[in-house]
Amino acid sequence: TGMFTYDPGFTSTGSCESAITYIDGDQGVLMHRGYKIEELAEQSNFLEVCYLLLHGELPDKAQMKSFEKNITYHTMLHEQMMYFFRGFRRDSHPMAIMCGVVGALSAFYHDSTDIRDPHQRMVAQHRLIAKMPTIASMAFKYSIGQPFVYPRNDLSYAENFLYMTFAVPAEEYKVSPVMARAMDRIFILHADHEQNASTSTVRIAGSSGANPFACIAAGIASLWGPAHGGANEAVLNMLMEIGHKDKIPEFLARAKDKDDPFRLMGFGHRVYKNYDPRAKVLRQSAYEVLEELGDSNDPLLELAMELEKIALEDPYFVEKKLFPNVDFYSGIILKAMGFPTSMFTVLFALARTVGWVAQWTEMIEDPQQKISRPRQLYKGYTERAYKPLDQRG
Numbered sequence: 001t002g003m004f005t006y007d008p009g010f011t012s013t014g015s016c017e018s019a020i021t022y023i024d025g026d027q028g029v030l031m032h033r034g035y036k037i038e039e040l041a042e043q044s045n046f047l048e049v050c051y052l053l054l055h056g057e058l059p060d061k062a063q064m065k066s067f068e069k070n071i072t073y074h075t076m077l078h079e080q081m082m083y084f085f086r087g088f089r090r091d092s093h094p095m096a097i098m099c100g101v102v103g104a105l106s107a108f109y110h111d112s113t114d115i116r117d118p119h120q121r122m123v124a125q126h127r128l129i130a131k132m133p134t135i136a137s138m139a140f141k142y143s144i145g146q147p148f149v150y151p152r153n154d155l156s157y158a159e160n161f162l163y164m165t166f167a168v169p170a171e172e173y174k175v176s177p178v179m180a181r182a183m184d185r186i187f188i189l190h191a192d193h194e195q196n197a198s199t200s201t202v203r204i205a206g207s208s209g210a211n212p213f214a215c216i217a218a219g220i221a222s223l224w225g226p227a228h229g230g231a232n233e234a235v236l237n238m239l240m241e242i243g244h245k246d247k248i249p250e251f252l253a254r255a256k257d258k259d260d261p262f263r264l265m266g267f268g269h270r271v272y273k274n275y276d277p278r279a280k281v282l283r284q285s286a287y288e289v290l291e292e293l294g295d296s297n298d299p300l301l302e303l304a305m306e307l308e309k310i311a312l313e314d315p316y317f318v319e320k321k322l323f324p325n326v327d328f329y330s331g332i333i334l335k336a337m338g339f340p341t342s343m344f345t346v347l348f349a350l351a352r353t354v355g356w357v358a359q360w361t362e363m364i365e366d367p368q369q370k371i372s373r374p375r376q377l378y379k380g381y382t383e384r385a386y387k388p389l390d391q392r393g
């Protein structure tokens with residue numbers, strides 16, 4: 001059988017060395033490059049966090065200015081990529097469009113696909129971070145039949161994304177500062193989360209030497225699933241299915257029933273066995289956004305709060321250490337902001353791109369890096385003789 005450890009789901013495998021993100025799941029701690037996520041969410045902004053993840057240090061003023069310039073320089077998409085969008089059915093799921101279009105970047109930007117060249121790697125980092133909001137908003141506009149809105153580089157990263165997504169040519173559109181702040185916070189909170197499924201996917205794809213655009217497309221595919229990035233979409237669908245506070249006990253009983261596949265979406269985490277620190281920040285944001293919209297009595301939020309309260313006191317959830325995770329609140333905020341549920345995972349992908357790119361770069365620059373090649377426990381037939389077709393059956 002050879003010498004290896006059987007470890008389905010890699011729950012006890014450390015696949016790499018990394019200096020980017022630290023998680024203590026028992027204590028509910030998340031830090032990027034030594035900075036606590038709560039502090040970054042309160043005091044920093046998404047582009048600064050991008051710089052921190054990529055370069056390991058917070059930028060000084062000059063470094064920040066030059067980083068912003070590099071990112072805004074790349075916000076436009078090659079005009080030919082419009083044809084790529086137009087090839088999709090108009091009711092395509094925006095995540096399907098994301099997988100295709102991001103992978104296709106490798107066909108448009110040949111001057112940043114040579115992974116051995118540090119300059120090309122840096123340009124690829126900038127391109128991916130800069131173009132992701134443009135691609136995400138275009139996927140949205142395409143799905144609702146509205147014209148694409150080109151980026152505006154005088155706006156902040158989050159403002160520009162909201163503008164490209166919600167502005168309509170015939171109407172005036174002003175980005176609300178509260179919305180922009182909430183958007184920016186959601187981006188910060190999703191920026192990186194060490195070796196989760198999609199990040200591991202990016203590293204595995206990259207370990208063979210594939211170009212960064214192809215690797216990020218692989219990450220997007222992995223993020224799509226409901227057990228990972230698709231969870232915030234699933235949370236909202238679940239809240240709508242529950243419908244009313246009175247129905248909570250019924251759904252809670254289903255979540256505990258081992259014969260029922262139903263799980264409380266937005267609860268539990270592979271690593272956090274305590275309150276997810278990101279969920280705490282977003283809980284506050286959820287209130288701020290709903291207040292700004294004059295919608296603080298949203299029955300869905302009320303239902304969510306009631307569900308949170310009941311689940312946190314329920315012995316099953318307490319014993320199994322199942323706490324609300326980041327997706328529990330992000331879904332509610334995004335809905336209030338006007339995003340359709342099909343866009344939720346797209347926003348996660350947009351924000352996680354910097355984490356993927358930072359981890360990909362760290363891997364490429366790691367002298368210990370090898371192609372990822374897990375082993376298996378073979379459970380199939382031992383050797384048997386081939387029978388010609390006329391002798392079978």
Ligand code: CMC
Pocket residue numbers: 196226227228229230231255256262263264265266267268269270271320322325326327
């Ligand atoms: N509702 C009810 N029971 C649950 C839930 C839940 N949400 N999550 C876990 N359990 C139970 C599970 O049935 C198991 O019970 P037992 O030990 O009796 O068999 C126990 O808790 C451990 O669960 P597990 O599936 O072995 O744990 P895991 O680490 O493999 O799964 C998880 C983690 C996030 C996939 C899971 O908690 C889940 O499915 N949660 C709902 C989906 C969700 O919110 N996902 C977002 C994850 S955070 C964002 C991201 O990283 O993308």
